[in-house]
Amino acid sequence: MGSTGGLLKNGNKSALIAAVVNTIIAIVKGAAYLFTGNVAMFAETMHTLGDAANQYFVYIGSALSKKAPTDRYPNGFGRLVNLVLLGAVIIVGIMSYETVKEGYHHILHPTESSGVWISLSVLGVAVILETYVLYKAMKEVLHETNTEGKGLAVIGKSFGALRKASPATKLVFMEDLVATSGGVIAIIGILLSYYGGWHAAEGIASIIIGLMMFYVVGRVFMDNARGALGEADQDLEDKIAEYIFTNPEIKDIKALFAFKEGEEFHIESKLEIDPFISVKEAIVLKNRIESKIHQIRGVTDVIIEFDEDDGIRSWHGHGNK
Template sequence: MSAGGGTKAIVAALVANLGIAVTKFVAFALTGSSSMLAESIHSVADSGNQGLLLVGGRRARRAATPRHPFGYGRERYIYAFIVAIVLFSVGGLFALYEAYHKWHDPEPIDSWQWVPVVVLVVAIVLESFSFRTAIVESRAVKGRATWTQFIRRAKAPELPVVLLEDLGALVGLVLALVGVGMTLITGDGLWDAAGTAAIGVLLVAIAVILALETKSLLLGEGATDEDVAAIERAIVAGPEVAGIVHMKTLHLGPEELLVAVKVAVRHDESAADVARGIDAVEARVRAAVPIARVIYVEPALVPAAAAAG
């Protein structure tokens, strides 16, 4: 995933959420609707999350240091995990608390009744443009994978995070519109509380999904099956290597892969021949998988009998 594509989607979502948050707060101030308050906090949380993703992307570009010799690429995973925590606590738990409070003290919407409906409809339109941007940017990198596979397997966290946030925002707006609309129709504030509770459950569910997927990235994921196969083909493509003894890969960041491989070389080769062969293997691997930037190749001698066989 290109960093540029992810940044474009993040900025689009940030601009949309900042504008939406202001209008939602105004609607809440005029009507006292708990669904509007929950959606206002949701938009604030989303805006903060997109700011965190931008900060994480910027910090991840720092050069390697003696203390961090492999660089800071995985810092993007840390900020994505913080996003999940913010969405869970600030967005989901607050909405559930507000729903609990409103359920025990339901109030109809008596003033400015048209405001929340107009605000929610406009917010749905704006959020749809943000969601469309995320979809377009994601399609450019997801290939033939399904959307579920893309979210679960993507090594760059920004687009999956924005996709889930925008999807949650759209569904949350619809839930808020149903809650507010039914409250206006029936005069029963319990509908508003129910809509708020549904928004809270939705945000908590999305936060849990993001946390689980980001945790896997933080622990360290290997290369995709496609990249592993390409690396293996590149290693054995030349005459320098008799075979692969074992190989391990690890993502140091979304666009930086570590490859550690032990290869079998013939027993009658000189040290200079082995060194030239390792250089050739590294060059082929980098050509096959450009994100393989850190490569360690360890030679192992093939016994004479095995080589003869």
């Protein structure tokens, strides 16, 4: 874990796969754009280049976030992945702007592109590859959130579980979803231009793709801004509270926080217990609760404090507030 090579082995695998595939796709799309001058192909080239760069950042950031705490940084590097992703969205933002601008210029001055079948062939292959990467990202979402799903069921369940996925996997999922959709939109734009004579369709397709990229920028920025500030996971807090109350010695929960640090969770709690239990029983109880909470995926440390029951109910759960 100490060396850079060791850390990179723990990077987000779906991000690395997506980055490599998108690098290859971007090179092919770029060559096709230079040959055809197709503005929809330009939009897809910029989009794929942004995705590839972003996903390399994601892979490196997710790996470095797992670096062990040091004397200088005793709380670890969990939030590093959020900071890296905040920087990465700048790249997508620039690519989005260029894509929309080029599409707008093409609408104002529409021209007929050449090599239409080259563009369609490249985009067709790209959509197939990006669909494969998207499916891999969907499976990673299910893996991270402990959600069961096989075959086509993976698609629907991944959307439902996406909110609980890690920032890195969430970004890869959203980018690949937009990439796949963008490829289809680019194909439609080219077909309308070539067969319908509506040359502005390529520019409109470029703008739509750019706006979709801007949507990803906004979503990723907000998600990682919350993560960088140390967002509490209320669903996890309720889940932990439910288990805690299965222990009859626990009379109330005075405080319970599940802080998300990148892809890791830090749990802090103050529990009110039966004042008549012995110190030995309290230690056994504390160890039992800690052990159970540590079994939750992503939890790295648990802090539990005990206090005497004051007879006043404090915990009502987030759903009842």
